[in-house]
Amino acid sequence: MEMAVQLTIDCFDPQRMVTFWAEALGYVPEPPPGGHATWRAYWAAMGVPEAELPAGAGDIPESIIDPAGRGPRVWFQQVPEPKVAKNRWHFDLKVGGGRDMPRDVRAQRVKATVERLVKAGATVLRIKDEPDMGLYAAAMQDPEGNEFDVV
Numbered sequence: 001m002e003m004a005v006q007l008t009i010d011c012f013d014p015q016r017m018v019t020f021w022a023e024a025l026g027y028v029p030e031p032p033p034g035g036h037a038t039w040r041a042y043w044a045a046m047g048v049p050e051a052e053l054p055a056g057a058g059d060i061p062e063s064i065i066d067p068a069g070r071g072p073r074v075w076f077q078q079v080p081e082p083k084v085a086k087n088r089w090h091f092d093l094k095v096g097g098g099r100d101m102p103r104d105v106r107a108q109r110v111k112a113t114v115e116r117l118v119k120a121g122a123t124v125l126r127i128k129d130e131p132d133m134g135l136y137a138a139a140m141q142d143p144e145g146n147e148f149d150v151v
Contacts, residue, residue, distance in 0.1 A: 005072040014062040014076035029061035107136035
């Protein structure tokens with residue numbers, strides 16, 4: 001049985017989330033299906049009533065895809081309510097190279113990624129620096145407060 005996986009993330013500002021998470025994951029904004037200038041035009045052609053589309057929805061891509069085709073599609077669904085509690089899922093961005101890589105190399109890779117993502121709008125919650133366990137990681141938040149780890 002064939003199956004495609006999509007991760008849907010509720011958010012307030014899909015365009016901001018597309019920009020941030022495309023940078024964080026090495027993804028690209030998903031272009032609209034062939035022959036359509038925007039996703040909004042595609043949805044209109046599919047018969048989605050204008051009343052169901054918030055102002056600006058689909059004018060700019062609201063989803064990102066892995067350019068290599070390996071990872072899941074991520075769709076940022078605009079919702080009116082803000083995030084109010086800790087999320088029960090999170091991304092682990094595994095940039096360190098795993099336990100076979102020397103800890104100082106892993107730590108340097110994590111630090112470089114943290115710096116890049118802070119410039120893109122993330123916030124560092126805490127650094128997990130535990131040499132006795134061979135661990136160096138960062139707990140972070142994206143621009144809308146969703147937690148994720150850089151390991």
